[in-house]
Amino acid sequence: MSRSVIPFIFFALVIAGEWYGFQAVRTLVQNSSPATRRLTLAVYWVLTVVIWGLGIWAMSNRRQHASFKSYFGGLLLAMLAAKIVVVIPLLLEDLTRVARWAVQAVSGPKGSGEGRAISRSEFLSKAALVVGAVPFVSLIWGMAKGGTDYTVKRVTLRFPNLPASFDGFKLLQISDLHTGSFQTKEPLQRAVALINQQQADLVFMTGDLVNNYAHEVEEHIDTLAGIKSSLPIYSVLGNHDYGDYVQEFKEDRSLWQTNLARIKQNHAKIGWELLLDEARTVERNGEKIAILGVQNWGARGFAQYGKLDKAHAAADPTAPFKILLSHDPSHWDEQVHGYEDIDLTLSGHTHGMQFGVNLPFLKWSPVQYAYKQWAGLYQRGRQYLYVNAGLGFIGYHGRVGFLPEITVFELRRA
Structure with missing residues (x-):
């Protein structure tokens, strides 16, 4: 059409x-x-x-x-x-x-009876x-209520190449906070308390910290800095973090650059380690897993800033297990399939369109007509993709069916 x-x-x-x-x-x-x-x-x-x-x-x-x-x-x-x-x-x-x-x-x-x-x-x-x-x-x-009715989803994933020291390792993912949509601090304070209750080993944030402007998150920095983790908290940028939808940024690229630099600084102020086409290594008992993080890369008219080849090249070659943080799930079909040693990709972006039917036996949302992978877990061969429905909201000030999500993964050896 x-x-x-x-x-x-x-x-x-x-x-x-x-x-x-x-x-x-x-x-x-x-x-x-x-x-x-x-x-x-x-x-x-x-x-x-x-x-x-x-x-x-x-x-x-x-x-x-x-x-x-x-x-x-x-x-x-x-x-x-x-x-x-x-x-x-x-x-x-x-x-x-x-x-x-x-x-x-x-x-x-x-008949006279039918001449109505x-x-x-x-x-x-x-x-x-x-x-x-x-x-x-x-x-x-x-x-x-639905926009801040936070839910915890638990997913167990099994991998034959997961190092033994990471058997039972707990990952926690949040995504799409869109802090510019919150009027008060209270909802995110509740979310952070719920996150900390999960006692995850490693925490990820997969993009869209703000709606457009870097300053939107600044009143929430103290709240988000309260997320507890013994390991670094890794984050990536989403499409909204670049401010590409702001007309004044389109007209003056210096304003765009200033806003983006401020976004990056705010990640650091929160205490998150922002991965910009980079990789990190997590080690336990001498065994390793690699964490890769790319900038936003989308296949449906969204910006393609991410450089997966650069992040992959930076990964520790001795780590047998790799996790990729990439905001847009369309990246999985378009590029990630070419890197068969990436075991798990964590994305967000779709929000489940914040509206739909989300039952154990039926999942439907209008967003499924635009995205092949749009909510939950997907598998291709030995590779997995998980699409988080997001913690915040934008556009529509709420959620129906696809409630704000905190995802906890338990990694097991197959």
Whole structure:
């Protein structure tokens, strides 16, 4: 599908959603008193206009705090999702009625009982409103609670080449903090406490510390510095850390460079060791594993700063087991497959799109149509990829289905 067509499709869905949403509400109160009908429809349109106005204002106001943009944008998203869902059954019903009318126009009525006027079923309108309430309530809940409802996922991985000294070794991964979206320190303080409860041997952060600006993390430096680890905490950069989406940085590259340098300094202030196409060695009882970290490398229009060949060349050749930190999971198919001695790749980036169905027997999110590997564990031969759903949020100020995630891996010898 051409990208130029997408705005027209979106516009058509919005118009259809507003039309059918109004018709459903009007049908719902058609048997009420005139005063009740007028009041209900007035409230409907006032709320619609206010939500649209707040959403457009927040999205277009560059000076507005990211959290307010997310809240108002999320409210608009919830309303649109509800109305678009309402469209589906009512549109199908209208198409069915039009088809029935066409058949009757050609063949003539087959009985007085079937000569009904074409009208929308009150029952179907009520059912459509109930169905439409599901995404609306879910998205509102996602903003009120889901965005900071931190979950710990535990994954056991077995490798034949894992050194014996690392059997039972615990890794912990966090990703996509997007600290610019937080209004207060409290959520990340809870997250850090939960991280420390896991008592991991080694901690990783796989990119997107901020939304765009280096200063966004600075009020959270003391909080994040509280993550405890006896070994260095290794981190990499994600696509948002470069500030590539900021217009002023595009116009003035010196500002871009200053912001990026400040981001790197903030990693150090937190106490994290930022890997920029580099490698480190972790040793236990004379046995070694290698940790590789690359800058962001994405295959779908995202920047490709990372140099995997450089990081791989820097790895200790005597280490039989290698872990790669690479923010974007598309890197795994595009380049990592060429390095068969990279045993485990840890990524983030997708967030599970912060919305979807995440059940043991069913996982679905719109992001799966853009990314082959988008949430959880993947295997190809002896190589594994894990895609962390992220700890923060951006755009939509919440999460539904794919809650903020802290992942704990236990490494075992096969």
